[in-house]
Each structure stands twice: as structure tokens, then as C-alpha cells.
């Protein structure tokens with residue numbers, strides 16, 4: 514089996530992302546019409562692979578290097594099968610709950626022994642934060658919210674972020690109430706390379722990143738707080754308040770619950786790297802590539818991109834994000850791929866997961 518460059522650098526024995534911090538609404542729109550097709554998705558916490566079922570594909574092949582991340586998808590599959598939608602939201606942490614231990618047991622009941630054991634070991638944390646709150650990334654946000662944010666903003670100011678108001682008023686709120694010197698100091702410290710590397714993301718992930726993470730985050734906060742309506746942003750709500758408000762990520766919304774539940778058997782989990790999948794000779798009609806290219810050096814990215822093209826059916830779309838490292842179709846493959854700039858522009862403007870600097874939709878020429 515082919516190894517991935519990042520496999521040798523970072524540890525994958527624990528949950529890094531307990532929920533998916535990439536907006537499935539823009540992912541699914543970016544993938545276009547995939548009915549009846551074969552899709553491939555990076556797993557991460559599993560939410561976006563499940564969201565792809567809404568596109569009515571024949572199957573969604575899910576890959577991930579990390580068994581812990583695969584266990585996040587397994588738990589969701591168990592939860593969709595056995596829980597009601599309100600129970601699902603409680604278990605995941607979107608809503609407050611006093612019965613998460615019980616819901617966890619119910620969701621785990623039909624799953625394999627390893628997955629059961631893995632999650633039972635986390636049951637205390639699940640009870641406290643919800644299954645969507647137990648990853649390293651969410652822990653990082655929790656430290657931010659509980660230990661640092663209170664020194665910068667009152668609860669009243671935090672609550673005021675989520676009051677719906679017209680765009681010009683959002684700009685005034687950000688400039689006069691939110692973007693204080695304390696806030697700017699907090700951002701530049703917390704999002705320094707050193708702290709992010711230590712607490713949030715593995716240091717290896719910054720090997721190929723340009724510019725300061727804090728500057729980047731400040732730009733994206735303007736997008737989330739002014740360009741878009743923060744009252745409709747579940748990601749911002751979780752970061753600032755520790756759960757979701759009225760707005761939920763696509764996979765967790767009631768309107769998709771039954772459709773996803775009825776198509777769970779179309780999920781095919783293949784633990785291992787994307788590089789392993791693309792060397793099988795199978796072809797896919799669409800790829801959710803998360804932001805994995807950022808974890809690769811430009812040379813490895815070029816090689817892997819070429820392999821993905823070889824594993825793509827004509828017309829297949831490659832959808833992915835960049836956080837800080839620029840990654841787009843490498844020069845060598847420009848003639849084989851069309852960048853769907855209009856789709857990108859339209860979707861970037863509504864992307865609620867605001868940490869990313871770029872959202873890419875590329876289509877393999879027929």
C-alpha cells in the first residue's frame with residue numbers, strides 16, 4: 514500500500530477533528546450533479562462524507578489515514594441508525610444534554626468492537642462536551658473560549674454577535690464593539706505559529722504555510738462577521754459559545770436526517786491514504802479532498818494531483834480548501850483540468866467555515 518508523506522510526520526492515534534470544520538453546503542454545491550456516481554471523500558470527522566449522500570451518489574468511498582477519524586464516522590453511522598434527530602444533536606454536542614452517556618451506548622450498540630471500545634474510553638468527555646467536542650482542534654477552541662475570551666469580551670458582547678442585523682450594522686459592531694485592542698492582542702498570541710503548532714495543529718502542518726496565521730484569521734473573521742451573517746454561522750457559534758445555535762452544519766440539520774439515514778449503506782469505508790485509493794485503478798466522479806494538499810510539499814502535491822486525475826472519470830470535480838498554503842492545479846496538469854471560477858466565487862462568498870483562504874473547484878476535462 515502506498516504511504517502518504519504526512520503519515521511519517523504526525524501522530525494519528527487520537528481524534529484531531531471531532532466535527533468537520535469545512536462547510537458541507539459549499540462542498541456539495543461545488544461537487545455539482547453527482548447522482549448515480551462514485552464519490553471519494555476524506556473522512557476527517559465524517560460529517561461531509563455523510564452530507565455527500567444528499568447528492569444521491571451510487572457510493573461514497575471514504576478514506577483516512579487516521580483510525581480515530583474513521584471511528585468518528587462509525588459513531589455517526591451508529592447514531593443516524595439508532596437515534597432520533599434531537600437525540601443525535603444532543604449526543605454530538607450541538608444542544609445541551611444530561612443523557613449523552615446513554616445516547617452514546619445506544620449509538621454504539623450495533624458497531625464493531627474496536628469502535629465501541631474507542632468511544633467508551635471517551636465517554637466522560639462525550640458526556641461533558643458532546644461527541645463533536647472531543648478532538649484536539651475542539652479542545653483548542655475550548656481553551657480559547659473558556660480561559661482567554663472572558664478576559665477580552667463580556668458574555669453580553671459574545672451573545673450580541675449572534676443577533677441578526679443588516680450588513681452595515683455588522684461592520685459597525687465589528688469595528689466599534691468587537692475588534693478592540695485586547696481582541697487583536699489575543700488573536701496575535703493565540704494564533705501564533707508556535708501556539709497553534711503546540712495546541713491545535715501538528716507543527717508539521719505548518720511546514721509549507723506562508724504568512725502569519727493571526728493575520729489570516731483576522732481577515733477571515735471579517736468575512737464571517739460582516740460579509741456573512743454571523744447569526745447563521747454554526748461554526749462561529751461553537752467557537753464562541755461551545756455549542757451550535759439555531760444554525761447547524763448541513764449534515765446535522767433536520768431536513769437531511771432521513772435522507773442520510775436511508776443511504777448509509779452507500780458509504781464504503783477504506784481506512785488508509787487517498788494515495789492508496791488512487792492506485793487501485795478505480796475511477797471516481799467527484800472528490801472531497803478537504804485541505805489535505807496543504808499537508809504536502811509542492812512536489813508531493815504535484816505527484817498526488819496527477820494520480821488523482823488518473824483516477825478521475827471525465828467531468829469529475831475536485832473540491833478542496835486551502836487554509837494558508839496556496840494549492841491549485843499544478844502547471845503540468847492545466848490542460849487536463851478546468852477551474853470553475855464562477856462556482857468558486859459564488860461559493861466562497863457564502864462559505865461559513867471561515868478559516869480557509871481559498872476554496873477550489875476544478876473539473877477534469879471530458
Ligand SMILES: C[S@@+](CC[C@H](N)C(=O)[O-])C[C@H]1O[C@@H](n2cnc3c(N)ncnc32)[C@H](O)[C@@H]1O
Pocket residue numbers: 517519525529530532533534535555556557558576577578579582785786787788803804805808
Ligand atoms: C486534512 S485534515 C483537515 C481537517 C479539516 N480541516 C476539518 O475541518 O476536519 C482531514 C483529514 O485528512 C486526513 N488526511 C490527511 N492527509 C491524508 C491523505 N493523504 N490520505 C488520507 N487522509 C488524509 C487526516 O487524517 C484528517 O483526518
